[in-house]
Amino acid sequence: MNIQTTHSADASTVEEALAADNQGAVVDSEGATALAMQNTLLTPRFYTTDFDEMDAIDVSPVREDWDKLIGQMKADPNKGHFKKNEDWDHVDWEGMEPALKREFIDFLVSSCTAEFSGCVLYKEMKRRGSNDDIVTLFQLMARDEARHAGFINDALREAGVSVNLGFLTQKKKYTYFRPKFIYYATYLSEKIGYARYITIFRHLEENPQHRFHPIFKWFREWCNDEFSHGEAFALLMKTDPKLTSGRNVWWIKFFLTAVYGTMYVRDHQRPEFHKALGVDPDWYAYEVFKKTSDISKQVFPITLDIDHPRWQPTLERLQRANVDLAAAEKKTGLARIWGKAGGSARAALAFIGLFTIPVKRHTVPVQTRLEPAY
């Protein structure tokens, strides 16, 4: 069977997208792939889970919403979108400030890895499953993520680098998460992904002078894909009320805190990137947290209190601890050991500080489905 297509953007399935000719050309990928291979608390990971347990999900309790969502995804409004066209401006990579270039490539590599991490997990669920509802959903989501990753790689290739996705699939370490943790983590990463992309898109609509790369023009359709993926996980969680009640609410709080904290620390590692976008990273974090919290009320009975007086100062302590930890990594001998121990302890204390802030509780609506509203 010949499943070669010209571009991942035009592919109808994940297999076609990964076999597309734009996926094949790997340019000087060592640096970028090495970056994508990193497994730290702050870098995107690859996940594996109990696929049989996920395959056993019965979506009957949410059938009506489910069929509507799958129908929308099958209609595939973004087919053909994720490739360069006449709106793609020339990028002066040579003339870009070195610090900005470094941070922007880091941003693209990390985004590409995160997109591909979703692709790998969803594709594997599709491959292992036999439940038609589940297999269909995961095939559609894997298709989208393969297009997203392929498009970022197109952008990277102009800078003379790209992430070797085939190599990553085989060699990157996989972290095991129980299905319920996959739901919390993936639901949140899809919804926070939506909030991040749409916040940048709207900001650049108002301030087009800060659009220093054409990829940002693609963010609106992009974030709509992520929004639908998040909707699917919301419906999956709705099939079993236990997932969002009782002791599991503590797990939801844990994942909310971890996802928000990680985003804050990671974004603050890229000051030049945010300066070029004309975005204050503290403002951006607050905007993204607010949107994600509002959306996540569709399924989570709690939200983090991001207006609590301890929230912002504790986030800043977490961030400073991570800066010192990274500095200690570069030292040698006792300075390194003490620096790392001190930094880790302060980061852990800051995380506990965030985790002990009382949450806001609310009633989850009967109707789960939302449409992108920002």
Ligand SMILES: [Fe+2]
């Ligand atoms: Fe994506």
Ligand SMILES: [Fe+2]
């Ligand atoms: Fe997604």
